[in-house]
Amino acid sequence: MGRYIAKRFGQAAIVLLLVSLFTYLLLYMMPGDPVYAMLGGDITREQYDIAYAKMHLGDPLLLRYVRWLFDFVTGEWGNSFKYSEPVRQIIAVRLPVTMYLGVWSIIISTLAGILFGVICGTKRGKAADSVIITCANFGAVMPAFWLAVLGMYIFSLKLGWLPTHGFTMPSEDLGLSIQQSILPLIALSVGGIGGTTRQMRSGMLDVVRQDYIRTARSKGLKESQVIWRHAFRNAVLPVVTLTGMSFRNVVAGAVSIEQVFGIAGMGSLLINSILSKDIAVVQSCIMIISIVVVMSNLLVDILYGILDARIRVE
Amino acid sequence: MEHFLEVKNLRVSFTGDIQKSIAVDDVSYYAEPGEVVCFVGESGSGKSVTQLAALQLLPVPPAVIEGGEVWLEGVNIMQYKADSPQMRAVRGGEVGMIFQEPMTSLNPVKTIGVQIMESVILHLKCSREKARERALELLGQVGIPDAAARLNDFPYQFSGGMRQRIMIAIALAASPKVIVADEPTTALDVTTQAQILDLLTSLAAKNNTALILITHNLGIVARYAQRIYVMYAGKIVEEGPAEKIFGHTAHPYTKGLLQAVPRLDDQNRRLVPIDGIGPSPGKRLTGCQFRNRCRYSSEKCCEEQALREIGGGQRSACIWSYEELKEQEKEGAEDERKETEEFGENVLEVKDLRVTYPLRKGILNRKAGELTIIDGISFSIRKGETLGLVGESGCGKTTTAKAILKLLEGTSGRVLLNGRDILPLREKEFRSQRKNIQMIFQDPFSSLDPRKPVEELVGEPLLIHKLVKDRAEYDRRVDELFCLVGLEPSMKNRVAHEFSGGQRQRVGIARALAAAPDIIICDEPVSALDVSIQAQIINLLEDLQQRLKLTFLFIAHDLSVVKHISHRVAVMYLGNIVEISDSEELYAKARHPYTKALLNAVPIPDPAIEQERERRMLPGEVPSVMKRPAGCCFCDRCELSDERCRKEKPELVWDGKKHGTACFQIT
Amino acid sequence: MDKETKTKIHLFFRRLFKRKLVMLAAILVLFFILTAIFAPLLTPYEPNKQDLTAILQKPSASHWLGTDEAGRDVLTRIFYGARTSLIIGVVSVLISAVAGVTLGLVSAYYGGLLNTVISRFIDVLMSLPSLMLALALGLVFGHSIGSLMIILGISTIPTYTRMMSAQVLSVKNQDYITAERVAGARNSRILISHILPNCFSPILVLLTSNIGMTILAESSLSFLGMGINPPTASWGAMVSAGCSKLLLNPVYGIAPGICVCLLVYGFNVLGDGLRDVLDPRLRGSL
Amino acid sequence: GGQKSEETGQQKATEAEEDSKEKKTEAEKTEAEKTEAEKTEAEESKAEGTEAEKDTKNETDGVSETEAANTDKESEAAKSDVKAEDPAGKDSGDSAQIKTGGILKIGTPAEIVNLGYPGKPGSSNELIVMQPAVEPLCRYTKEGELDPWLCESFEADADALTLTVKLKEGIKFHDGTDFNAEAVKWNWEAFTAQGRTEIGAIKSIECPDDNTVVAHLAQWDNTIPDNALWLAGFMYSPAYAKENGEDKANVNPVGTGPFKFKEWKKDVSISFEANKDYWIEGQPYLDGIEFEFIADANTLTTAYQAGELDALGMIFGDSVSIMKATGEESKAEDGLTGGATISIVAFGCTDEKSPCKDLKVRQAFCHAVDWETLCQASGNGSMYYVNQWAVPGTWSYNDDVAGYPYDTEKAKELLKEAGYKDGVKINCYTVEPNTTQATMLQQYLSEAGIELDIQIIDQSRSDEMSGINGNWDGIILSAGRADVEIASIYGRSFTDEGVRYVGGFLHPEDLAEVISNAKAAKTQEDRAKYCKEMAKMIIDEYCMIAPIGIGSGVQYEKDYVHDTGILRKHMIAWTPEACWLDK
Numbered sequence A: 001m002g003r004y005i006a007k008r009f010g011q012a013a014i015v016l017l018l019v020s021l022f023t024y025l026l027l028y029m030m031p032g033d034p035v036y037a038m039l040g041g042d043i044t045r046e047q048y049d050i051a052y053a054k055m056h057l058g059d060p061l062l063l064r065y066v067r068w069l070f071d072f073v074t075g076e077w078g079n080s081f082k083y084s085e086p087v088r089q090i091i092a093v094r095l096p097v098t099m100y101l102g103v104w105s106i107i108i109s110t111l112a113g114i115l116f117g118v119i120c121g122t123k124r125g126k127a128a129d130s131v132i133i134t135c136a137n138f139g140a141v142m143p144a145f146w147l148a149v150l151g152m153y154i155f156s157l158k159l160g161w162l163p164t165h166g167f168t169m170p171s172e173d174l175g176l177s178i179q180q181s182i183l184p185l186i187a188l189s190v191g192g193i194g195g196t197t198r199q200m201r202s203g204m205l206d207v208v209r210q211d212y213i214r215t216a217r218s219k220g221l222k223e224s225q226v227i228w229r230h231a232f233r234n235a236v237l238p239v240v241t242l243t244g245m246s247f248r249n250v251v252a253g254a255v256s257i258e259q260v261f262g263i264a265g266m267g268s269l270l271i272n273s274i275l276s277k278d279i280a281v282v283q284s285c286i287m288i289i290s291i292v293v294v295m296s297n298l299l300v301d302i303l304y305g306i307l308d309a310r311i312r313v314e
Numbered sequence B: 001m002e003h004f005l006e007v008k009n010l011r012v013s014f015t016g017d018i019q020k021s022i023a024v025d026d027v028s029y030y031a032e033p034g035e036v037v038c039f040v041g042e043s044g045s046g047k048s049v050t051q052l053a054a055l056q057l058l059p060v061p062p063a064v065i066e067g068g069e070v071w072l073e074g075v076n077i078m079q080y081k082a083d084s085p086q087m088r089a090v091r092g093g094e095v096g097m098i099f100q101e102p103m104t105s106l107n108p109v110k111t112i113g114v115q116i117m118e119s120v121i122l123h124l125k126c127s128r129e130k131a132r133e134r135a136l137e138l139l140g141q142v143g144i145p146d147a148a149a150r151l152n153d154f155p156y157q158f159s160g161g162m163r164q165r166i167m168i169a170i171a172l173a174a175s176p177k178v179i180v181a182d183e184p185t186t187a188l189d190v191t192t193q194a195q196i197l198d199l200l201t202s203l204a205a206k207n208n209t210a211l212i213l214i215t216h217n218l219g220i221v222a223r224y225a226q227r228i229y230v231m232y233a234g235k236i237v238e239e240g241p242a243e244k245i246f247g248h249t250a251h252p253y254t255k256g257l258l259q260a261v262p263r264l265d266d267q268n269r270r271l272v273p274i275d276g277i278g279p280s281p282g283k284r285l286t287g288c289q290f291r292n293r294c295r296y297s298s299e300k301c302c303e304e305q306a307l308r309e310i311g312g313g314q315r316s317a318c319i320w321s322y323e324e325l326k327e328q329e330k331e332g333a334e335d336e337r338k339e340t341e342e343f344g345e346n347v348l349e350v351k352d353l354r355v356t357y358p359l360r361k362g363i364l365n366r367k368a369g370e371l372t373i374i375d376g377i378s379f380s381i382r383k384g385e386t387l388g389l390v391g392e393s394g395c396g397k398t399t400t401a402k403a404i405l406k407l408l409e410g411t412s413g414r415v416l417l418n419g420r421d422i423l424p425l426r427e428k429e430f431r432s433q434r435k436n437i438q439m440i441f442q443d444p445f446s447s448l449d450p451r452k453p454v455e456e457l458v459g460e461p462l463l464i465h466k467l468v469k470d471r472a473e474y475d476r477r478v479d480e481l482f483c484l485v486g487l488e489p490s491m492k493n494r495v496a497h498e499f500s501g502g503q504r505q506r507v508g509i510a511r512a513l514a515a516a517p518d519i520i521i522c523d524e525p526v527s528a529l530d531v532s533i534q535a536q537i538i539n540l541l542e543d544l545q546q547r548l549k550l551t552f553l554f555i556a557h558d559l560s561v562v563k564h565i566s567h568r569v570a571v572m573y574l575g576n577i578v579e580i581s582d583s584e585e586l587y588a589k590a591r592h593p594y595t596k597a598l599l600n601a602v603p604i605p606d607p608a609i610e611q612e613r614e615r616r617m618l619p620g621e622v623p624s625v626m627k628r629p630a631g632c633c634f635c636d637r638c639e640l641s642d643e644r645c646r647k648e649k650p651e652l653v654w655d656g657k658k659h660g661t662a663c664f665q666i667t
Numbered sequence C: 001m002d003k004e005t006k007t008k009i010h011l012f013f014r015r016l017f018k019r020k021l022v023m024l025a026a027i028l029v030l031f032f033i034l035t036a037i038f039a040p041l042l043t044p045y046e047p048n049k050q051d052l053t054a055i056l057q058k059p060s061a062s063h064w065l066g067t068d069e070a071g072r073d074v075l076t077r078i079f080y081g082a083r084t085s086l087i088i089g090v091v092s093v094l095i096s097a098v099a100g101v102t103l104g105l106v107s108a109y110y111g112g113l114l115n116t117v118i119s120r121f122i123d124v125l126m127s128l129p130s131l132m133l134a135l136a137l138g139l140v141f142g143h144s145i146g147s148l149m150i151i152l153g154i155s156t157i158p159t160y161t162r163m164m165s166a167q168v169l170s171v172k173n174q175d176y177i178t179a180e181r182v183a184g185a186r187n188s189r190i191l192i193s194h195i196l197p198n199c200f201s202p203i204l205v206l207l208t209s210n211i212g213m214t215i216l217a218e219s220s221l222s223f224l225g226m227g228i229n230p231p232t233a234s235w236g237a238m239v240s241a242g243c244s245k246l247l248l249n250p251v252y253g254i255a256p257g258i259c260v261c262l263l264v265y266g267f268n269v270l271g272d273g274l275r276d277v278l279d280p281r282l283r284g285s286l
Numbered sequence D: 001g002g003q004k005s006e007e008t009g010q011q012k013a014t015e016a017e018e019d020s021k022e023k024k025t026e027a028e029k030t031e032a033e034k035t036e037a038e039k040t041e042a043e044e045s046k047a048e049g050t051e052a053e054k055d056t057k058n059e060t061d062g063v064s065e066t067e068a069a070n071t072d073k074e075s076e077a078a079k080s081d082v083k084a085e086d087p088a089g090k091d092s093g094d095s096a097q098i099k100t101g102g103i104l105k106i107g108t109p110a111e112i113v114n115l116g117y118p119g120k121p122g123s124s125n126e127l128i129v130m131q132p133a134v135e136p137l138c139r140y141t142k143e144g145e146l147d148p149w150l151c152e153s154f155e156a157d158a159d160a161l162t163l164t165v166k167l168k169e170g171i172k173f174h175d176g177t178d179f180n181a182e183a184v185k186w187n188w189e190a191f192t193a194q195g196r197t198e199i200g201a202i203k204s205i206e207c208p209d210d211n212t213v214v215a216h217l218a219q220w221d222n223t224i225p226d227n228a229l230w231l232a233g234f235m236y237s238p239a240y241a242k243e244n245g246e247d248k249a250n251v252n253p254v255g256t257g258p259f260k261f262k263e264w265k266k267d268v269s270i271s272f273e274a275n276k277d278y279w280i281e282g283q284p285y286l287d288g289i290e291f292e293f294i295a296d297a298n299t300l301t302t303a304y305q306a307g308e309l310d311a312l313g314m315i316f317g318d319s320v321s322i323m324k325a326t327g328e329e330s331k332a333e334d335g336l337t338g339g340a341t342i343s344i345v346a347f348g349c350t351d352e353k354s355p356c357k358d359l360k361v362r363q364a365f366c367h368a369v370d371w372e373t374l375c376q377a378s379g380n381g382s383m384y385y386v387n388q389w390a391v392p393g394t395w396s397y398n399d400d401v402a403g404y405p406y407d408t409e410k411a412k413e414l415l416k417e418a419g420y421k422d423g424v425k426i427n428c429y430t431v432e433p434n435t436t437q438a439t440m441l442q443q444y445l446s447e448a449g450i451e452l453d454i455q456i457i458d459q460s461r462s463d464e465m466s467g468i469n470g471n472w473d474g475i476i477l478s479a480g481r482a483d484v485e486i487a488s489i490y491g492r493s494f495t496d497e498g499v500r501y502v503g504g505f506l507h508p509e510d511l512a513e514v515i516s517n518a519k520a521a522k523t524q525e526d527r528a529k530y531c532k533e534m535a536k537m538i539i540d541e542y543c544m545i546a547p548i549g550i551g552s553g554v555q556y557e558k559d560y561v562h563d564t565g566i567l568r569k570h571m572i573a574w575t576p577e578a579c580w581l582d583k
């Protein structure tokens, strides 16, 4: 097991390296001078030169990359030009916000999606199936920001039930935190619920046709036992993959949702940093995201192994 | 009700895309405790559906149970809903089921212990500890060694035969009064098959359980059955005690089945296939369903035929009586198989062929070792000859075939095709030579591209090797090939799934013939086919050999088939050839203990003979290359093995020129 | 034989449309395709004709869905927006499918170094959040329809490659591929005429539902101000522009949003329907 | 508090002040107000003195025209607005009693990056947000005159080439260090060290005593007082900056302001808390000020309407139209002068590929568009139309500018003359928020046969194009600074030394000459004359820009918000110390 994990980390390191290089090149290729991105257009040549020197823009690309890489590896993630703050500090503020919302939305969408999916898969063709799958399909296709804007319009403005914006960690103010999280979580989860429901449903449909389900029935198990004891665990495997995949988007943050609800998370940080060519921040964000992706993949595989013994041996 | 289990007038249909199809049509049967009742019939004749319907295990759309009663111990269980407690108590409690596919019938993500105990707890209502004890006891009963340790293993950690034993354990969990075994051994080797069936029947006899055995292998029926139901197109066409069915066959369909199977005790007989293809539930005929394939059919057959009592508990649905059939049979006497005994030069010579797979490990996928699959085998095939290659599953038959065809890496030794060593050739150089050596595959379903018209598949070698000059010639050649294998050239634009299994295999043969190869390697070409169709294909191959002077390497695990078609036979065990000989000689005077055991395990479709045969079971599991014994590969299952066998590897020892055996204990 | 294919096609559609939901979805999609094609006939207005004296009007008899911030008729722009959204959806999906499928095909079939290189490349693409990728590429390539399609295409390549690899791996060991090698066929022939067609049905299903995803992605990009260049009408741009004018002309933001939902829903259900029809195990139980 | 002061034995004044504050918090308002009243009186007398001094100085330097008596009164009145007990106070008249306490929450979509370090804050938004903590030497009066704040008085001498500033005494930075002449000197130097050229004319700075700073100029430049006392006049604590370095200092505004910087949650909020040692006793009234940054227009306005915010500031575009649609009234005064933004079309006149290098094409462009309607439609009413780069109603505005009336035929004709019979395609570079404007332009232009190819670019690309090294081959839709004092603004764009749009604009010598004349003018008359001439030249003669409109600025405040001063006298300067909430 340890060996396996080591191997996976080895591979991951290569991918991370490639990702960082790729991002660096991409940022380099983007039009727009980083100096202007930082200082705005109304600057004198002196101002320009000062910033240019400060940002080492005169150095060869590769040198800058290698310098960045060295800094990153040694834990010195550099300073943000835009925020005049150490990148680590910025991310330390933003990541928990994003993770908090993201993890909850994953939990909600996975649990609800699985439940709905199982209902659909077992009641195929019945009314419950039709209703749920129609809702799920619509949920999966609803633009999240649209849902967010409509939700805020109704619940915050018209009904005045929930605050319009902002985010507070539950450790600071639990009540406020819950109130503020409701709308973003709904907006974040609806799509996931839809997707997971669909996946779970088709997984169930696949599995209930397998021979071992017939075996389970022939033992005289109740239909519900057949579903939860035998079908479920097999059908949930693809959902695990799906959920693992969605981790990537969780860390990347849901920019539009963050924007609508005025939440400062990784999404807006990443996008703003790209726009202002704040390379150190972008690179660090991407690295964090990639690391989470790698970890979540690993987690998914381990979970897979727990759920399905066959995978464990390979 | 007077019978323990009695099914009356069961009718099942399926709602299809286009129309409803009837799968089971008015079937009635019964079973008594301690009795072994067999259902036989071609694939698709409705055997499984009948049993599943009786237990309401069919998926309810699309299946519809249109009528019928199922009386179990005097209660009609058909009145209960599928998921009702009564029905659930019957399933697993009163009736245990064993399914065809041991590979897929166990839940892959749960340990076998859980799966067995689940059944125990459910029906015996006992504690987990009790259930565990019972599970251990069951595993012991079905012959799984070291049961306690294996309780926490997952199904994938067991071989096919062992999985089937676990299925049996599950079925037996609540000591049911009826066991339904739906083709429990079809996917298994002959040796394992014999083990499993012996186990089942002995357990059934011990517990006084009724055993309903579904199979299409008539040999099995002869060996174990007390009563037999023969099904065709959803109907029972003949039923009766086993001896009657075999000795006094009253229905032409049953007759057809019997004549179509090659038997170990055959003497140079040409197989008599049942013409045409099996029943299609969508297109039902009026009257006798078999009449379009029946050589005795007459106009009267168009009328509905009920089962008629013909004495001795035997009933048949044919308008003709036994005598009338016998009369007509004499007119079309059986034809003898012609023999050619002159063989030409060696077409293929294999010398000391070894195949290994690399074992990879670690971060960098380093090669950590080698797994020897084929351990140095040698044989040769002369022009016009058929060499049979038999052995249990996993012994390396396919690997040998692929190695000869240069489809594998890690091959060493020499493979001489027409005297030229082809192993060192690079793929590019060899590609043009490929037309000389072709292959017929085991699975007619997966060996044809499902999306291409078969004409393109058959004609492909012609184009690849530029064997035709123009389109007209191409068309002509393709038509010729179709005719050669007995297919209408007009069918050539269909795609694979529009053919029946037998027809597909014919397409595969046509493809192999297209480039006029020197030798054709047939990798179990008939093992996936129904007996009736199997006979057609065997006959076709024999005919083609006669006509085109073909050379075959014929791989099979069914000894009767191999014996039937081959001039010489090589017996393989765990990557070694343990015995090689002329086929008549081999069957008459087998020497190697493994060959003997194999022959012994093959059932003969005649209860009279079966009763007289001495039965010696080959112990142990089908071998695996991962656990190859040090000396003689067979030593751990061999009764005769001694110290030397365990240390040294025996070479083939030739008795005369033709009969080689690799065993220390024989010479 | 022509007749046979005809009945086959006929049968296919009969199976597909046997369920009312799929039928409904097909009608939806068809409806939007038709409005896109016949947009000019359906409305008296020009999509880009502005009337600066009548901006952001509420729905009225002359403008059924009101006007937008430049006084253009919202309904007209929805009709024309269907064109853009459909074209973006279809073309970018085709781009990513072609690229993704090719990569998957080649890497899984040949394996070895090629596979390693391609897999790592796909890993890299997968590690980058798709929105950020689209954003960065958008800055590099600009915001014309063409580049938008490429951008949206690139970010979905990994899905196809992964799926294709898995398919190829399962198909490549099938006997009929071995049969081709035995017959002496070249790799190119095997790949193109045997492996590809046999891997395609799951891809087809993915294709349909990805069209929807792409239309959604376009609207998200628009929301972040990274959408298509004006004055081209696109649903994404309309949803995002309309959303910020919810209080002025609510219909302006809601109507195109509903259209996006309906169209994407249509494609998804159609995709699901296709999956069911193409899955032989489900035949007869539909 | 009281206990502590007894122990340490501080001065009585401090004690009294502390006491008063304590009482205030204990809601014994009457007493508190009395104490306050005493202080205010004292202060007023001080302020009068300052004004008297200033009068004399202004006469000599002659820059700020004639210092009318009513100006004095007005500024006094403006100041006394702030005072609680002034019965003549206009704003506070109706709500009589100033209440203390509470936190003012101002919502804004603005993006803040720099906060206080000299020379770093560039945008007016940054200047607004930092004012609670960092104060300027001078604020502005409604007429756009400099109004001493941290300084007692100033004097600019054109002939002696000096700017002399007298500072108020007894003011301390938040870190406890003194605000004195050295601090001013350091601030000005730090400003220039950032590479900024606004006060580049200052050659050297000397500090004759603790409260006097004298800047020596290399040559006369009449923009120096404005730039030195306002732009470069925001006073940051040198001690803190030196100790913590530029980066830290830039996000930790330590000035003399009524509020101390408390916390900056990046992209979420900046909060300030009351400075108990503020140099105006009794002020500030609020416990704190918080800026909330909400980028989304819907959210911002909804939050305001839902009562989560007390005020909306620095808003534009959609937010304004939403607020309008919901019937809210902007509290901003009309006709503010300094620090507004102007939307312009900047023609790329130099690029070889640019059709706009032809004057006729530019003129055709201008004739083709109904600028006024465009301004109305695209500005959501928060913009008013101008035909030149100047603020109407100020001395630098030229009523004689002819401009280009909407005339499609004329435009076509001009195009034909320029050789574009079959129309012409012009690239239009714009950032996302201006796309609506661009599409509107597109519509007009297409009628005259000009095809506008809109390319949305990001801000940095736009800045790069319009920056010192940039150029563009069509037009840029962009915003510039509009102020009364336009010579330095023009200098930044239309001369070789410029920084903005310099690559794309022509630098004709005659214009350069007028600009430098305007800067060097010693009398207000000359200055106005040259400025007007400049404005006419770039429109009528060279047609290098097409103005779209000036953002008039909107400010929404709930009824209980008083005396913020935001957008009341000046676009940027406001009175954080005087705000109070009547909640």
Ligand SMILES: Nc1ncnc2c1ncn2[C@@H]1O[C@H](COP(=O)(O)OP(=O)(O)OP(=O)(O)O)[C@@H](O)[C@H]1O
Pocket: B014, B023, B041, B042, B043, B044, B045, B046, B047, B048, B049, B050, B059, B062, B183, B216, B280, B281, C284
């Ligand atoms: N789920 C199903 N949907 C539609 N038709 C079915 C289904 N299951 C079985 N059938 C049809 O019912 C008929 C009887 O099938 P059944 O499985 O009983 O055959 P069988 O005799 O068991 O064959 P085999 O030897 O291949 O197991 C076949 O024609 C088959 O096509």
Ligand SMILES: Nc1ncnc2c1ncn2[C@@H]1O[C@H](COP(=O)(O)OP(=O)(O)OP(=O)(O)O)[C@@H](O)[C@H]1O
Pocket: B357, B373, B391, B392, B393, B394, B395, B396, B397, B398, B399, B400, B557, B624, B625
């Ligand atoms: N790719 C592979 N990697 C490792 N081992 C393999 C591989 N393919 C086959 N084997 C092993 O090689 C042995 C021989 O396999 P082969 O397929 O030749 O058997 P077979 O005699 O054809 O069996 P069957 O009757 O089941 O077709 C088996 O034990 C199998 O596990």
Ligand SMILES: [Mg+2]
Pocket: B047, B048, B049, B100, B182, B183
């Ligand atoms: Mg069956």
Ligand SMILES: [Mg+2]
Pocket: B397, B398, B399
């Ligand atoms: Mg094999």
Ligand code: NI
Pocket: A165, A166, D292, D308
């Ligand atoms: Ni708030």
